[in-house]
Amino acid sequence: MALPELRVGIVGFGFMGKTQSHAYRSLNYYYDPAPARITLAGVATHSQASWRRAVEEWGFTFGTTDYRELCARGDIDIIHCCAPNSLHKDVLLAALDHGKHVYMDKPLCRSLEEARIMGEAAARHPESVTQMAFQYRFIPAILRAKQLIEAGALGRIYSARVCYLHAGYIDPQRPFSWRLDVEQSGRGGALFDLGAHVVDLTRHLLGEFAEVLHLGETMIKERPLKDDPAVKVPVRVDDVSLMLFRLKNGAVGTLESSRLSTGAQDEVRFEAHGSQGAIRFNLMQPNFLEYYDARPPEAVYGGDRGYRAIECVARYPKPSIYPGPKNTVGWERFHVHSLYHFITHILDGKPSQPDIADGVKTQSVLEAALRSNENRQWTAVEDA
Secondary structure, three states: OOOOEEEEEEEOOOHHHHHHHHHHHHHHHHEOOOOOEEEEEEEEOOOHHHHHHHHHHHOOOEEEOOHHHHHHOOOOOEEEEOOOHHHHHHHHHHHHHOOOEEEEOOOOOOOHHHHHHHHHHHHHOOOOOEEEOOHHHHOHHHHHHHHHHHOOOOOOEEEEEEEEEOOOOOOOOOOOOHHHOHHHHOOOOHHHHOHHHHHHHHHHHHOOEEEEEEEEEOOOOEEEOOOOOOOEEEOOOOOEEEEEEEEOOOOEEEEEEEOOOOOOOOEEEEEEEEOOEEEEEEOOOOOEEEEEEOOOOOOHHHOOOOOEEEEOOOOOOOOEOOOOOOOOOOHHHHHHHHHHHHHHHHHHOOOOOOOHHHHHHHHHHHHHHHHHHHHOOOEEOOOO
């Protein structure tokens, strides 16, 4: 029986565009049977030179400098947006208007106002499956954590501490880029770029946010232009974001996002403490989820109490075949499984999650954080 074909159009072909393209091309290596035959049909980039290189080196059928041309083509089923945040809203609206399924990079957009427009558009087009690139939901250890929490293994959740730490911007000579430009990225720096992931992860595992108290700081206040290093331009987005939060279920916690965490590479840390147990996870040790069961009785020398490491490794359910259940897992694999989830929901005609509505809810938390930073007070998260 022939596999169904899905033709993908990628908007933006920087690091994430390449990552996602490779993930699409890898699906048939990781799953047997593969969910579909994926064709990298089109690519839209900021310059002709960029799309020509993508066509020649990656095998796209065609390229363009206009994402609207990509969205309008009848031979494309999926629009996958890896462009700067400033383009997300317009790409989504154009794609939905032409009946495409949409996979959207994070954060959803630059503001809650834009997010609500996008959410309303997605709701008007239920035939189009949408998904956000919150790939950390698809780590085996996080999938296991979700199982444990839903089974009540932690009991009532009391508190959490969540971090996403990078060190990529510690060099003050790193050039100014669109991620530091308010017009292109929005008013959040580390808050939007990294915080979006861990806000979503907190929502996904523990519940919705009620209110936040946020401090965002710009430590390196100017950076050189890439093409003219002698010229320095001001940076108006945060390098470091620190947040206290209260969830609607009463749990409290801290959430930190930083681009200046010297010594960190790509650290997502997640700890949650409940009445009956606790979990902790670090992306730099992605093969294990640590779980503490507080239900065994106290005993001499500790008895059976203590954190134990659950060897989640690459144990995705079938039809996942690669890497095998005994092999280690890695960052790119999370993107592949996220896309597998997206593709199978398209083929089944079912809504996928995390979808655009999840993106809107995450954006609402980010917006509340920005308001809190301005007002220096606890700020309610608006319903989205």
